[in-house]
Each structure stands twice: as C-alpha cells, then as structure tokens.
Amino acid sequence: METASTTAIQFNDVSFSAEGDQILRSISGDFPEGKITTLVGPSGAGKTTLIKLCNGLISPDSGEILIKGKPIHDYEPTELRRKVGLALQSATMTSGTVMDNLNMPRQLQGEELPEAEAKELLYHVGLQESFLHHRTKDLSGGQRQKVSIARTLVNRPKILLLDEITSSLDRVSQQDIETLIAKINHSYGTTIIWITHNLHQALNVGDFTWVMMAGEVVETGESSLLNAPKTERVQRFVKGEIE
Amino acid sequence: MSYLTLSITLIFVIIPLVLSKTLNLGLERDTIVATVRSIIQLLIVGYLLQYVFAADNFIYIVLMILLMIAAATQNARRKGASIKGITWKLVVTFIFVEVLTQGILLGLQITPATPQYIIPISGMVIGNSMVLGILFLNRFTSEIETHQDETELVLSLGGTPKQAIHNQLIASIKASTIPTIESQKTIGLVQLPGMMSGQIIAGADPVQAVQFQLLILFLLLTTAVVTSIMLGFLSYPTLFNDRMQLLRFEKED
Numbered sequence A: 001m002e003t004a005s006t007t008a009i010q011f012n013d014v015s016f017s018a019e020g021d022q023i024l025r026s027i028s029g030d031f032p033e034g035k036i037t038t039l040v041g042p043s044g045a046g047k048t049t050l051i052k053l054c055n056g057l058i059s060p061d062s063g064e065i066l067i068k069g070k071p072i073h074d075y076e077p078t079e080l081r082r083k084v085g086l087a088l089q090s091a092t093m094t095s096g097t098v099m100d101n102l103n104m105p106r107q108l109q110g111e112e113l114p115e116a117e118a119k120e121l122l123y124h125v126g127l128q129e130s131f132l133h134h135r136t137k138d139l140s141g142g143q144r145q146k147v148s149i150a151r152t153l154v155n156r157p158k159i160l161l162l163d164e165i166t167s168s169l170d171r172v173s174q175q176d177i178e179t180l181i182a183k184i185n186h187s188y189g190t191t192i193i194w195i196t197h198n199l200h201q202a203l204n205v206g207d208f209t210w211v212m213m214a215g216e217v218v219e220t221g222e223s224s225l226l227n228a229p230k231t232e233r234v235q236r237f238v239k240g241e242i243e
Numbered sequence B: 001m002s003y004l005t006l007s008i009t010l011i012f013v014i015i016p017l018v019l020s021k022t023l024n025l026g027l028e029r030d031t032i033v034a035t036v037r038s039i040i041q042l043l044i045v046g047y048l049l050q051y052v053f054a055a056d057n058f059i060y061i062v063l064m065i066l067l068m069i070a071a072a073t074q075n076a077r078r079k080g081a082s083i084k085g086i087t088w089k090l091v092v093t094f095i096f097v098e099v100l101t102q103g104i105l106l107g108l109q110i111t112p113a114t115p116q117y118i119i120p121i122s123g124m125v126i127g128n129s130m131v132l133g134i135l136f137l138n139r140f141t142s143e144i145e146t147h148q149d150e151t152e153l154v155l156s157l158g159g160t161p162k163q164a165i166h167n168q169l170i171a172s173i174k175a176s177t178i179p180t181i182e183s184q185k186t187i188g189l190v191q192l193p194g195m196m197s198g199q200i201i202a203g204a205d206p207v208q209a210v211q212f213q214l215l216i217l218f219l220l221l222t223t224a225v226v227t228s229i230m231l232g233f234l235s236y237p238t239l240f241n242d243r244m245q246l247l248r249f250e251k252e253d
C-alpha cells in the first residue's frame, strides 16, 4: 500500500477507557512521516492519553495502532519507547543533577552519556553548559521542561511526542524550543506529534493539525484549518469560547 | 512464681486503669482487652509448649511453626492488600527465612535440634520477619503511590519494570531494615534485651546469656534484610503487565 511507507503512526478505530470512563472514542487517522502534526483541543479532550498510547505506556481497549506499518504490539516495549520518544508536560525529574537525568536513558541500557554530548544537548535546548551540574530541584519550571526535552532526545527517537512542553516557558524560550523542534524535524526527518494549547504555535510550527474534543477527533487537515474551521464546535474553540 | 503472686502483679494493670479513668484518657477498654488477650494467649502457648516438649515429636514442632507463619501472614497481609497475591508472597518469604535460619543453626550445630531451642528461636525469627514485612509493605506501597510519575518516566524512556521501580524498591528495603540495625547499635546500654533478661532472671550465667543474645541479634539482621529483599522482589512484578505498563495502583490501608 502506498501510505504504509509515508505514515509514521496510524490509528484504526482506537478506543481507550479507564475506570469505566470512555476517554478516547474510535480514533482513526494517521500521522505522516517526517512531518510535524500538532494536537489541539480543550483540556480533558484526551490528547495526553493519545500520545501515551503511541509510546506504549498504555494500550487501547480496542482498535489497532500501527507504527511504521507494524502493529504496536509487535514491538518490544523498550525498543518502541526508545524509538517513539515522549516528553510529558509534567517534566518529571529524578533527584540528583541535570547530568544524572540526561544520562538516565543511556544508563537504562548500561551505557554512559559522554559529557560533551550532554553539553551539546543543553546547548540545543537553550541552556548553558553550567547547568549540567545543577541539582534538578533548583531548576525553574521552564528549565525543567528544557532538560526533559533534552533527556528524551538522548535516545534519538525517530518519532517525538511532545506534551505542552512550552506552556511554562517565557516567550523567548518558547521560540528557542520551536526553532529546536523545527531543526530536529528538518535535520533528522523526525516525525513530531506536538500537543499545544497555543493555537498560534500550532499554526506556525505544524504541518498538520488534529483538533480533539471529548475523546474524539473533530477535524484534521493542514494546520491552516485553524484559520477556517468547518464545524461550529471547532469555530467556538478557536475563538476561545471553549477552554 | 505461683498463680497467687501472678495475680498480685495485676496491680500493674490497675495503675494505668485508674489513671486513665481519672484523667479521662479513654484507654480503659483497650487496656482490659490487651490484658485479657495476653493472659489467654500466653497461657495457651505455655501449655501448648509443655505438651510439645513432652511429646518430643518432630511433627508437633512443624505444626507449631506453621501456626506461627499463618498468624504472621494474617497480620502482615493487610498492609499489602493492594499487591496481588500478597498472602502467598508472605508465606513463601516466612518459610524461606525460617528454613534458611534454622538450616544454618541446626546444620552447623550452633543450637541443638530440640523443641526447646527450635520453637522459641523460630518464634523470634518469624515474629521479626512479620514486623519487617509490615514495615516494608507499608513503605513500599507508599513509595509506589507517590512516585508513579518517576516510574512512568523510566518506562517511557525505554527502561524495564525492574529499572522503573528500582529507586522505590531500594528506598523501601533500606527504610524497613534501618530500625533493626539502629536498635542494635544501642542495645544493652539502656535496656537489656527481653530474652537475655529472662535468662538471667531464670538463673543463667550472664555471659552465657549475652552470647545467646548475640546469636539472636545476628539472626535478626539476616531475617530483616532477607525478608525485605525477598518481599520486594516477589512483589514488584505484580505492579506491571506483560507490555511493561504500570498498572493503576492505589494503596489500601
């Protein structure tokens, strides 16, 4: 099939529920390879849940997820999670230093991250080298977010899942990160799925956009769809009438 | 000591009862229940031991030990109710600790293979194993619950369940064994250990009593560490499924 080679992740009628609540309903659609797709929608729409499915932290109740044409269940979970990197909004840090956190993905494989490589990663996310030996508990929210992105990049994922990574950043840092993600996408052809509540960002950085509401995908297409939504619900969301 | 003398010792129960009453502490009920229970339980054990010693049959020793393990399991399992199959994990741990310690004691002929030695020492080992089990499970379930984020982080970066739970497991093993180790540092300085005191009162040579007490202390070190580690490694896999996903976990008290 023609699409198999150009689709990074494909959802076929995927549903997910937790504790009796239906959180995702019959999601179908694909994330094109090498492109940036943004996910927007009111909070509680199921965006985070959707990307956790892609990283294999959770599994659907029904339906099928294909990663590069292969059913997600056919991947070894650890291999899948290195290939499909995830940076969550919570930007959880382990205790210790920034270096300890950057080193973690390597350590999990019994290797060590060379300090030079760690410094380069910090440079890319816009943090000075001196942060390497800072304790994570002393970092600001924005700095933690940057370290979290750098940490996910250590595995050199083919697909990168980002969850509201710029929400806690100031304008300048936000632009730094947008530039970085665009660069990663460009240089390595990394497929990016990026959850954002900033619609300008979705328009600026995204090739494609999925609008989600109440566990469903309401509209998908090129990001410019946000300029002229078809459905009334999305129109109201874009105007900021639905939080 | 005669039963008459023993009943005079109830003065030591009446003092707290009177104080509780006059100061409105509300401890009367619990004090009475505790007193009655300790009298009944210990008397039963006393007569049971008398019978077992007289019968001198290996089967009775085994039965006594199984009874202890059953009671210890019953007590500890509530703390681990949120871990699947905790009952059997506790039973296996207690049996292992008991077999290991008695195996060394009897195998190296450190203590004689008589019920007078096997039963009280087993009681101490299993009792301590139970306390350690409770301490460990209490801490471990709290650690899992409060550090779900970290566990998920490690998994999301391609770590295995064992790697994802490593910090919580080590913290819980340490936290539960530290009291045993700490208490041994100050032992004898203020309080003489109960067993040693008992032996001295019963007329044993103090140095002999100390030697025996040391044996027990060392035994309890092994018991503490082995119990925590074993329970930990038996428990953590039940927190994950075969897709290396963290199952929803809620601590039950």
Ligand SMILES: Nc1ncnc2c1ncn2[C@@H]1O[C@H](COP(=O)(O)OP(=O)(O)O)[C@@H](O)[C@H]1O
Pocket: A018, A019, A021, A023, A041, A042, A043, A044, A045, A046, A047, A048, A049, A050
């Ligand atoms: N493991 C879970 N158990 C129960 N409810 C959950 C779980 N994960 C998510 N939810 C619920 O599912 C809904 C969607 O959550 P989420 O995917 O985080 O939405 P979004 O990221 O779009 O804000 C929310 O109502 C949330 O409370």
Ligand SMILES: [Mg+2]
Pocket: A047, A048, A049, A163
């Ligand atoms: Mg979210």
